[in-house]
Amino acid sequence: MRTLLYSIALCLFAVSAQAAPKYHAIAMYGTPKYPAEFPHFDYVNADAPKGGTLRRHVIGTFDSLNPFIPRGTPAGGIAYLYDTLTTASQDEPFTQYGLLAEFIEMPEDRSWVIYHLRKEARFADGEPVTADDVVFSFNTLVEKGSPFYSFYYGDVEKVEALDRQRVKFTFKPGDNRELALIVGQLQVLPAHYWKDRDFSRGSLEAPLGSGPYRISSAEPGKRVVYERRADYWGKNLPVNRGQYNFDRITLEYFLDDTVALEAFKAGRYDMRLENIAANWATGYQGPALNRGDYVLETFQHSLPTGMQGFVYNLRRPLFQDRTLRKALAYALDFEWTNQNIFHGQYRRTRSYFQNSELAATGLPSEDELKLLTPLRDKLPPEVFTQAYAPPSSDGSGRPRQNLLTAQKLLQEAGYTVRDNQLYTPDNQPVRFEILIDNPTWERIAMPFARNLRAIGVHTEVRRVDQPQYVERMRNFDFDMVVNVFPQSNSPGNEQRDFWHSSAAGRPDSRNIIGLQDPAIDTLVDAVISARSREALITSTRALDRALQWGYYVIPNWNLDYFRVAYSKHLAHPARNAPYGLPLDAWWDKRSTRDAE
Structure with a gap:
């Protein structure tokens, strides 16, 4: 009898599963731009050659290769090591296409989602990526990772491996259409690799992933070097075609951006996303620019700037x-x-x-x-x-009328000034640190602090x-x-x-x-x-x-555009994505090898 009931339950599950459509992609609203058999994203060059090295820079330092925990400072670029269940296109507001997942199964109310993993998906050591790895990754990040994960995935009721290739996320009751998409962004970790390692501790051991690159070397605070995997399982997928073209990606670390800019002009690295207006206006002048060693280019985008x-x-x-917050502005x-x-x-x-x-x-x-x-x-x-x-x-630079407005607001709210010091209505000095x-x-910040002092607010800028x-x-x-x-x-x-x-x-x-x-x-x-x-x-x-x-x-x-300075030997697709700057679609013009 028990066997019969179990068989009936399996049949009922099969009927239920068949009733839910399977998709190659999920759009937050509407339908995905690209059909199931699309060749590649429109904003890449599918024929971009592979090869060469991209050298970039980072301001700061790092002391860990584990970016998932609230300890230490992780190295940049670690995402290159890990594949996710799905990946976003950068010419749609929010659509996720299958990466590790070949199909996505989901009911109309999006109360759950099943990801069907590709059988060919492999970690860098050759082990297959399975549903158990997905369950392990989710539970590990929620239980041992940064508190962000438990909060972000807080409406996920449970995660279960239905079999070797299928993993199901069940969501708590309520309207949360985005959950089916954001769980697809989960970076999948290898359970077998972490079995005998302490995930909660920072480490400089190069971790194992299933992504397009591996770490070939890492020197804390100096550089980290990523090497493209020739055996990467997903290199010919439509979502990856025309991307990950450099054989090596090197991130050089600098403690000061002034030094970093001079290093770029001296040819020590190849690309800068410039976020300092003065640099863009005057910082790139000199012989290297005159010789045409590098290019200054802007890329318009339609991203919210936040x-x-x-x-x-x-x-x-x-x-x-x-009132105080209003006045200080x-x-x-x-x-x-x-x-x-x-x-x-x-x-x-x-x-x-x-x-x-x-x-x-x-x-x-x-x-x-x-x-x-x-x-x-x-x-x-x-x-x-x-x-x-x-x-x-x-x-x-001396906004007298604005400061008079601020003083009036504060005075009406009961603030007073004595000996050039502003006091709250309960007689506390208004002092703070930026x-x-x-x-x-x-x-x-210094001119801002100077103007604040004019209304009796003592502000210290602390670096x-x-x-x-x-x-x-x-x-x-x-x-x-x-x-x-x-x-x-x-x-x-x-x-x-x-x-x-x-x-x-x-x-x-x-x-x-x-x-x-x-x-x-x-x-x-x-x-x-x-x-x-x-x-x-x-x-x-x-x-x-x-x-x-x-x-x-x-x-x-x-700004509604990106400012990019780059070496003359770099090239990018003719069309930029409206919702991003897909640097992984760039390539080295000196490379002659055909795309693999």
């Missing part, structure tokens, strides 16, 4: 006062900074989803008001009556080395920092890590503001549960308004 700003730590009692003179430091290259950021249709503009729409009105008593009144814009100035780890920010900075950030040991909250065209579960109350007290979370606001929590949940692109846009704009009017950051600036 929010970069001076970020308040609300865990500090001083910054609990919204008047001391940042963007117009002067842009002209005198940035050579006029930047635009002022006003949205947490800048450069996208997700950004809130004007007054709330009727659909936004359906989300915002029930929260009216918990949100700033300006959310409903004004369009947000950061303060602007005459660009003189923590930075990059000398570039000193020349930006620390990278290890100390990382540790202090992990433990929220700062008053104010410069931070970037990156965004995609399809925001979802990561918004919890940025803004939700449940992340505020968790070490190493990205809620560095320390936000604990029930209204923000509700709007974050609305973003995650959006069931259409239109609903996502509406809920994201509503969230954006609440964040803007909370004055949690002092917005900085943004």
